[in-house]
Amino acid sequence: MLLTSDVQDSVKQALANMTESVTVKLFLKPGEESSNTMRELWGELQALTPKLIIEESESVPSGMDASQMEGAVSEVWQNGTFTGVRYLGIPSGYEFGPLIETLVEVSRGDAPELSESVVAWLKKLEKPLHFQVFVTPT
Template sequence: MALMQEKDRQAVREAFRGLQHPVELVLFTSADSGEYSEVTQELLQEVVELNPLLRLNVYDLEKDGAYAAELGVDKAPGIVFLSGEERKDNGIRFAGLPSGYEFASLIEAIRLAGGATQPDLQPATLSLLETIKAPMHLQVFVTPTCPYCPRAVVMAYRLALANPYITAEGIEVTEFPELGDRYAVMGVPKTVIDDLVHIEGAVPEGMMVNKLREAIAAAA
């Protein structure tokens, strides 16, 4: 039985009309993640069938551990979005099943990776990003029932796409409760920058820039 309704398929096809180059969805699954991995694979397969520029490759987190380590993936289900024939890694990730409101984050990640939309960041943001020359990891904790979460995830994705040193990962926190405990996630969305700076809520771009500066200063 299909996971997506026909009206949803039509909407997704429309969203993908502007894709400029191929996008490979790399999915890491594991037996431990059980149904989450199975449903994620089924959902992604339905999505890639909606546009000829999309493809899905599935790996096992343990058996293909070397490749997972190369991509910096340590969770299953875990999704990486690679761009173009050269399979460029834009630093865009999602951990967990992208269901509910997070389906929008999945679609926007594909659109960004495929060139259907651009980061469109403010000049002040771009100026700050030019100064970031060391790896930076943004974790955005979300749940499928949070309508504000995709905005926070996509903001992180836009930053990652604009700077090769930034990795942005949406994390469905109910699937990874140990991370929720570690980072004291009491509400979503919550963004954690390099384990140094915590951001509650889906903040405006200007506030995100201030938090990035804070993280840079803390790391220094």
């Protein structure tokens, strides 16, 4: 068991705020330790709410190639649509809270609010834009 009973209680309370089901597509790399850990973590989270659906695959996620996949990859989907949220490896420590918040926000249809100037800038993009967000304590 990865999550202590205290953590399970806190997470269960947070996940109780989910309104719709969320699917996590878990892409596993056979023989990779992080794949085993992620399978266990998602199983424990799924046991805390009926609104979390886990789908496992040993293929490579769309838009990635095998060289980018060093371990498990978790994608968050809503109503059959990829939300653009992808976790590489194990979201632990400071990454765990945002993971739980993401599940709740996606289930509720909460989208981040963007200023009009940002929306206008995004509409002017002519090529795909790739960016990554790293969660760190500093």
